Amino acid sequence: MYAKKRDYGDLLVLMALAGFTLWYLMDAIRVSSAIQNLLLILPLSLLVLGIVLLEVVLRLKQGTLLTRPGDEAEPLHRTLPVVGLFAAYVISLETLGFDVATVLFIALFLLMKGERNWLLLIGFSLAFGFGTAFFFAYMLPYPMPMLLLEG
Numbered sequence: 001m002y003a004k005k006r007d008y009g010d011l012l013v014l015m016a017l018a019g020f021t022l023w024y025l026m027d028a029i030r031v032s033s034a035i036q037n038l039l040l041i042l043p044l045s046l047l048v049l050g051i052v053l054l055e056v057v058l059r060l061k062q063g064t065l066l067t068r069p070g071d072e073a074e075p076l077h078r079t080l081p082v083v084g085l086f087a088a089y090v091i092s093l094e095t096l097g098f099d100v101a102t103v104l105f106i107a108l109f110l111l112m113k114g115e116r117n118w119l120l121l122i123g124f125s126l127a128f129g130f131g132t133a134f135f136f137a138y139m140l141p142y143p144m145p146m147l148l149l150e151g
Helices: 009-031 041-062 076-112 118-139
Strands: none
Touching (some): 009 041, 076 118
């Protein structure tokens, strides 16, 4: 039996996520502690910090926080098409609009990952894509390019 190698990558990502979230929250409080300004930032920050803490606790219970997992890494030839798809998504946002581009990106990503249930693929892509676009269209203070929804 071989000794497990230490892998600090996951822990560093979790620490960076928690650190960035705390920095953003503290900066938002410093700029303005009015409840209207913190209405979205505070609950989401607490949610992110809670998820990070939960992940650390679960990994510690399993003993996998600082150990390298088996050969679970996806090979490069399966990762590069996803990177290309994301690049095409970002480039197409101005032309297709955030709503349609997001729906297409999710559908194509699910296809690339092997999803073959068309009802699930189309339903999830439409619900999540348009739900996200609708949320951002009404929550952001500046207009987003949309094709079907009002920006």
